[in-house]
Amino acid sequence: MLKVNNLKINYGGIEAVKGISFSIEQGGIVTLIGANGAGKSTTLRCIAGLIKPRSGSIEFLGEDITGKDPAAIVARGITMVPEGRKIFSDLTVLENLKIGAYLRTESLDEDLKWIFDLFPRLKERSWQLGGTLSGGEQQMLSVGRALMSRPKLIMMDEPSLGLAPLIVRDIFEIIKEINRQGVTILLIEQNANMALKTADIGYVMETGRITLTGTGYELLTNEGVKAAYLGA
Amino acid sequence: MGFLETNLPYIMAGVSVGGQYALIAIGYTMVYGILRLINFAHGDIFMAAGFMMVYLSASLPLYLSIPLVIILTVLLGFLIERSAYAPLRKAPRMSIMISAIGVSYLIQNCAWYITSGLAKQYPAIPWISESVTVFSSTTKMVTVITPVLTFMLVAALVLLIKHTKFGMAMRAVSKDFETSQLMGIKINSVISTTFIIGSFLAAVGSLLFFSNYMTVTPTAGSMPGLKAFVAAVFGGIGSIPGAVLGAFIIGICENIIKGLGLTTFSDAFTFALLIIILIAKPTGLFGEKSTDKV
Numbered sequence: 001m002l003k004v005n006n007l008k009i010n011y012g013g014i015e016a017v018k019g020i021s022f023s024i025e026q027g028g029i030v031t032l033i034g035a036n037g038a039g040k041s042t043t044l045r046c047i048a049g050l051i052k053p054r055s056g057s058i059e060f061l062g063e064d065i066t067g068k069d070p071a072a073i074v075a076r077g078i079t080m081v082p083e084g085r086k087i088f089s090d091l092t093v094l095e096n097l098k099i100g101a102y103l104r105t106e107s108l109d110e111d112l113k114w115i116f117d118l119f120p121r122l123k124e125r126s127w128q129l130g131g132t133l134s135g136g137e138q139q140m141l142s143v144g145r146a147l148m149s150r151p152k153l154i155m156m157d158e159p160s161l162g163l164a165p166l167i168v169r170d171i172f173e174i175i176k177e178i179n180r181q182g183v184t185i186l187l188i189e190q191n192a193n194m195a196l197k198t199a200d201i202g203y204v205m206e207t208g209r210i211t212l213t214g215t216g217y218e219l220l221t222n223e224g225v226k227a228a229y230l231g232a
Numbered sequence: 233m234g235f236l237e238t239n240l241p242y243i244m245a246g247v248s249v250g251g252q253y254a255l256i257a258i259g260y261t262m263v264y265g266i267l268r269l270i271n272f273a274h275g276d277i278f279m280a281a282g283f284m285m286v287y288l289s290a291s292l293p294l295y296l297s298i299p300l301v302i303i304l305t306v307l308l309g310f311l312i313e314r315s316a317y318a319p320l321r322k323a324p325r326m327s328i329m330i331s332a333i334g335v336s337y338l339i340q341n342c343a344w345y346i347t348s349g350l351a352k353q354y355p356a357i358p359w360i361s362e363s364v365t366v367f368s369s370t371t372k373m374v375t376v377i378t379p380v381l382t383f384m385l386v387a388a389l390v391l392l393i394k395h396t397k398f399g400m401a402m403r404a405v406s407k408d409f410e411t412s413q414l415m416g417i418k419i420n421s422v423i424s425t426t427f428i429i430g431s432f433l434a435a436v437g438s439l440l441f442f443s444n445y446m447t448v449t450p451t452a453g454s455m456p457g458l459k460a461f462v463a464a465v466f467g468g469i470g471s472i473p474g475a476v477l478g479a480f481i482i483g484i485c486e487n488i489i490k491g492l493g494l495t496t497f498s499d500a501f502t503f504a505l506l507i508i509i510l511i512a513k514p515t516g517l518f519g520e521k522s523t524d525k526v
Contacts, residue, residue, distance in 0.1 A: 048414060049413075050410060050413060050414070069413075069418075070413040070414055070416065071413070071416040071417070071418050074414070074415070074416035075416065079414070080414050082410075082411055082414060086408060086410075086411040086414075088403070088404050088407055088408065088411070089407070090403060090407060091400065091403060091404065095400055098397070098400065099400055099401070099404055099415050099417075100415060102397070102401065102415045102416045102417055103416035145415075149415075149416065
């Protein structure tokens with residue numbers, strides 16, 4: 001589905017990503033784990049079109065999408081849940097959802113029903129301003145907003161960041177549920193334990209390179225990963 | 233005669249000029265809201281619209297020259313954004329402000345060059361330049377039309393921003409460029425549209441303003457532009473209702489001061505008001521809580 005080939009990205013004056021290659025199969029959950037500054041977010045932002053790579057290529061459903069602008073990427077079915085949720089605080093919950101479907105022209109009634117079934121809390125609060133929601137609710141709104149574009153691939157940047165453990169568990173349940181409904185997921189997490197338990201395939205990133213690949217279970221039981229990321 | 237009867241002409245003039253300031257002030261406040269830029273060239277766009285009318289009406293009938301003035305003013309605003317501001321999107325904010333000051337002087341100098349610095353007679357537009365008597369005081373029709381037209385345009389603009397998909401995108405872009413891009417919004421087209429709306433309102437404002445004052449000079453944009461800017465700051469820069477209210481307050485106060493026989497001080501009053509507001513309530517009447525330093 002998504003093929004990243006020898007991608008190099010300069011960001012903030014340094015080579016943040018130093019030639020990585022990986023691929024994502026349709027229908028799976030793939031995770032990229034690694035420490036702060038490993039280049040995970042930069043990779044996601046590059047796929048989303050927010051930053052241009054220095055070299056390498058990104059292919060989605062057989063089409064080269066390297067260096068396309070964000071609107072073109074969204075139109076092709078890739079969407080992103082940004083780090084820190086980035087809810088539009090002055091827009092209502094309903095507007096936040098509608099703006100997720102900005103490029104679509106058809107009726108959104110069914111999509112809204114779908115999102116409100118997934119997140120009943122959002123329905124109760126649909127007239128509130130986005131900024132008045134709690135952190136967990138904002139994360140759900142951010143995921144719901146991304147789903148409104150009817151993506152084929154959804155990329156999530158640290159969805160558990162700053163949330164209470166119980167809410168984190170909810171978020172991961174939702175990630176699995178969305179995946180069961182047919183959306184492929186690329187997940188970035190510092191919470192490596194949860195991420196690897198959820199994912200089919202994991203990649204470990206260190207200082208701009210992918211150093212290890214395996215199934216979620218293989219990485220969970222890998223001694224090196226345990227020592228570096230699982231605190232065991 | 234009672235207070236009202238004596239002062240009615242001044243209040244009416246104040247409401248009228250207030251409406252004209254409001255139409256200019258919206259351009260300042262919208263651009264600030266989206267780019268955090270004080271568009272110093274905005275008053276000069278207003279002036280340029282005045283000269284366009286002078287030259288176009290000399291050879292074209294009014295039913296052609298008026299729409300053409302509006303179209304060309306909109307085009308001017310659009311081109312200024314694309315050529316002088318868009319390339320600086322990622323530059324420090326100070327660079328784009330300096331670019332705006334440069335554009336302001338460029339337009340003024342072009343106007344000096346074309347007109348040799350002479351004041352030009354603004355054409356009389358039938359109907360709106362005609363005299364009309366309201367409550368026993370005689371005034372120009374434009375005095376009566378301005379507040380009505382201003383109100384209609386502001387209402388349309390507020391509806392656009394609050395209740396359309398594009399308005400939603402404008403509100404989103406004004407808060408967060410990057411997340412807006414992730415939604416598929418093309419921020420450059422939203423910004424261009426903001427300048428188009430601002431320039432359109434400035435063109436309408438210039439038609440009304442110069443119909444009242446009758447002459448255009450290359451610096452004719454400075455004082456109304458500055459006062460509209462004060463109005464936008466007074467109302468809380470970034471807020472459209474704030475800018476409109478601020479413009480009416482300034483227009484009315486200014487004319488009441490003139491009515492009291494203190495014409496010499498009417499401009500000074502505007503700026504004294506600005507200083508007082510900035511001391512008492514730095515964010516203005518409807519200002520956002522967190523303001524960026526510029």
